Amino acid sequence: MIDKRLRALFDELISNEGYVSGRRSFPRTLTPDDAVAMAAELHKDLDGAADARARAAIRLHKPLACGPGCSGCCEEMVMVFRPEALRIARWLEQPANAAVKQRFLEAYPTWKAKVGDAPTTLATSFKSGDDPGYLAAFTAQWRKRILCAFNHDGMCTIYEVRPLVCRNAHAVGTSAHCVGDDPEDLPALRMASPELDAWMERARGALRAAHHAIGGPKQRPASVVEAVHDLLTAAT
Numbered sequence: 001m002i003d004k005r006l007r008a009l010f011d012e013l014i015s016n017e018g019y020v021s022g023r024r025s026f027p028r029t030l031t032p033d034d035a036v037a038m039a040a041e042l043h044k045d046l047d048g049a050a051d052a053r054a055r056a057a058i059r060l061h062k063p064l065a066c067g068p069g070c071s072g073c074c075e076e077m078v079m080v081f082r083p084e085a086l087r088i089a090r091w092l093e094q095p096a097n098a099a100v101k102q103r104f105l106e107a108y109p110t111w112k113a114k115v116g117d118a119p120t121t122l123a124t125s126f127k128s129g130d131d132p133g134y135l136a137a138f139t140a141q142w143r144k145r146i147l148c149a150f151n152h153d154g155m156c157t158i159y160e161v162r163p164l165v166c167r168n169a170h171a172v173g174t175s176a177h178c179v180g181d182d183p184e185d186l187p188a189l190r191m192a193s194p195e196l197d198a199w200m201e202r203a204r205g206a207l208r209a210a211h212h213a214i215g216g217p218k219q220r221p222a223s224v225v226e227a228v229h230d231l232l233t234a235a236t
């Protein structure tokens, strides 16, 4: 993270588990602008690390199987905290992205009819700390093969501002196991990267703490689709 002030905020946000969990108030002012800027910096940092991982995969003769049109991971229910949802909503509000926003708003009702209460179920499991329940609900949802409402013709329409979890998704060798109805029911193979996994843990903690610091509901993530839709339609 290049911006020194954001770097300091990031360090402070993850300095106390209470800020991450929302049990303790963050003692400094964090504005929504700060939260969005921090999300953008984290996205940039992760892109650099993910590129390095892709190059390492090639050197190991295990090239990534991901590419344009491959949308297996876009059938997972992506849950985010407010900074990332805000970043996407602001990007969609830019005049240059009006067509993307319009397409998303048109796709939303069909997506919502398909997923039903799944986002609420996942958010409730997360909030209660029910990890097995969360995983079971997440997997059951993924097996239904419902594409993210931001995906159009196999492409992410918000690629530039997509969440961390989307940027980190990858599979090596084959994408055959990235879908919920894989006949072999095998997990997708990933590049082992303990350092990057640890970084992700810290980054997600900072976004969670920032969510609380800007007034997001305690310990409650939201589906990226629903959260952005709510932000876009709140003022209308």
Ligand code: SF4
Pocket: 073, 074, 075, 078, 148, 149, 150, 151, 152, 155, 156, 157, 158, 159, 162, 163, 166, 224
């Ligand atoms: S935000 Fe983009 S990359 Fe992430 S699941 Fe949706 S379409 Fe896929």
